[in-house]
Amino acid sequence: MKQTTGQNYRQRLTQVIDYIYNNLDGDLSVNALADVAIMSPYHFHRIYRGLAKEPINATIRRLRLQHAAAELIRSEQPIANIAKKVSYGSVEAFSRAFTAHFGERPRDYREGRQTDGKACVPYIAMLPADNQEYTDMFETEIMEFDAIDLVGYQHQGDYMNIGGVFEKLFIYAGSHGLVNDSTLSIGLYYGDPQSTPVDELQSMACITASVDDIPADDDAPTPMQIPAGKYATLLFKGSYAELEKPYSWLFGQWLPQSGYEAADFPPFEEYLNDPKDTPPNELLTRIHCKLT
Numbered sequence: 001m002k003q004t005t006g007q008n009y010r011q012r013l014t015q016v017i018d019y020i021y022n023n024l025d026g027d028l029s030v031n032a033l034a035d036v037a038i039m040s041p042y043h044f045h046r047i048y049r050g051l052a053k054e055p056i057n058a059t060i061r062r063l064r065l066q067h068a069a070a071e072l073i074r075s076e077q078p079i080a081n082i083a084k085k086v087s088y089g090s091v092e093a094f095s096r097a098f099t100a101h102f103g104e105r106p107r108d109y110r111e112g113r114q115t116d117g118k119a120c121v122p123y124i125a126m127l128p129a130d131n132q133e134y135t136d137m138f139e140t141e142i143m144e145f146d147a148i149d150l151v152g153y154q155h156q157g158d159y160m161n162i163g164g165v166f167e168k169l170f171i172y173a174g175s176h177g178l179v180n181d182s183t184l185s186i187g188l189y190y191g192d193p194q195s196t197p198v199d200e201l202q203s204m205a206c207i208t209a210s211v212d213d214i215p216a217d218d219d220a221p222t223p224m225q226i227p228a229g230k231y232a233t234l235l236f237k238g239s240y241a242e243l244e245k246p247y248s249w250l251f252g253q254w255l256p257q258s259g260y261e262a263a264d265f266p267p268f269e270e271y272l273n274d275p276k277d278t279p280p281n282e283l284l285t286r287i288h289c290k291l292t
Contacts, residue, residue, distance in 0.1 A: 007217055010175060012037040013051055014168040014219075020060060021164040024067055025085045028060050051171045054276045062275065063163065065101045068094070069241040069280070070160045072110040079106050102239065102280050113242055138234040138246050140254045142291070147228040150186060151178075151214055151221040152206030158198050160241065162187055163275075165205035169221060173207055176215065184208040185271040186226075193244075227265060231288045232258070239280040243269070246287055255289070263290040 019036045020028060033056060034044035048056045064086035071082045083094035098106045155165040166185065173179045190202040204224065211223035232255070236246040247267075255262060272284035 007219060009047060009051065010168075010171050011219060012039065013048060013171055016048070017164045017167045020063060021161055024064050025087050028087070030056065051175060052167065053170070053174065058276070059167070061097065062101075064088075065098055066163065066239075066241065066275075066280075067160070068098060068106070069102065069109065069239055072106055073113050073241055079110075082106070113245075137253075138236065138249050140232055140234045140250065140258075142260075143231050143233050143288075145226065145228055145231055145288075148184075148186075148208060148226040149210050150204075150206040150224050150226065151209045151211065152186075152188075152204045152224065153221050155203045155205055156199070157201060159189060159193055159201060159203055162203050162205050163240075169205050169207060172217075172219060172221060173209070176213075178207065178209050178213055182208075186268055187271070188266050188268045190266045226268065227290070229263065230291045232260065232291055233286055233288045236285045236287060237281075237283070239283060240275070240285070241280075243285060243287075246285075250287060250289060261292045263292045265290040 016033050016037050019033065030045055031041045033048075034041035037044055037048075039047065045056050048059075052059065068082050068086045071077060071085070072079070075082075079094070080091050083091050086094070088094035088097065095106055098104075098109070102109055104112070153165045153169050155162045166187075170179065173183075184207065186206045186208070188204040188206065191200065193201060204222075206221075206224070214220050214223065232250065234246055234250055234254075236243060250267075251262075267287060267289045270286040270288065272286060273282070275283060
């Protein structure tokens with residue numbers, strides 16, 4: 001496939017990914033998505049599977065259930081409303097799909113992960129302690145890193161939607177032979193979601209790669225670098241929807257008591273397995289915070 005044709009296909013499929021994320025409660029049939037991609041429905045699903053390395057129906061189901069998991073934790077909406085928002089015709093059908101994916105019923109998932117209605121807020125030494133109890137503690141290590149070269153795409157908005165940007169990045173990287181067994185998948189997060197308006201949140205979806213490996217395409221990802229230095233790091237096992245818990249522990253409990261200061265560089269996450277073929281409760285995420 002010529003490079004110009006490949007770039008055209010990637011751009012059309014990234015439009016599809018945007019459409020899916022913006023219409024989780026809408027018509028995401030093969031025919032509808034083929035129209036978005038301006039492709040024949042007879043060929044669209046084959047082209048998508050070839051570039052995304054996953055069938056389109058698997059992508060849709062995974063993203064809908066991931067969105068539902070976040071809503072169960074972050075809101076008090078009735079489960080029936082959440083089921084409707086992700087296009088399930090009944091609570092029973094939604095519950096079966098959710099249980100098959102997460103290994104728990106939606107009600108049990110919510111009850112086991114909400115923090116008694118309290119937002120996880122960072123600890124500030126100058127303010128009176130709020131006596132927040134941390135029921136989850138995470139082993140935190142100090143590690144020295146060499147500089148890491150990355151390429152990535154920017155995301156603005158809810159951090160839970162950065163998965164769509166990763167989908168686009170891996171479509172680009174896969175079509176250019178940039179992904180191998182040593183490739184790392186990394187997300188950088190520039191703002192605190194508890195204190196920054198959702199539409200102002202900035203993040204980057206990245207993989208490890210040298211800028212020398214990136215051709216001069218219009219849709220080429222942006223090069224950047226994680227600086228060498230000392231980092232606090234912890235390993236979290238579980239759904240991406242639950243990542244606020246280890247962040248709250250790291251910045252609200254461990255850091256103020258550690259004797260270290262956080263450096264002027266955003267925290268980043270390293271994703272150690274693939275959500276396409278890993279159950280949500282088995283996902284491994286390593287969170288890193290640069291120290292002075």
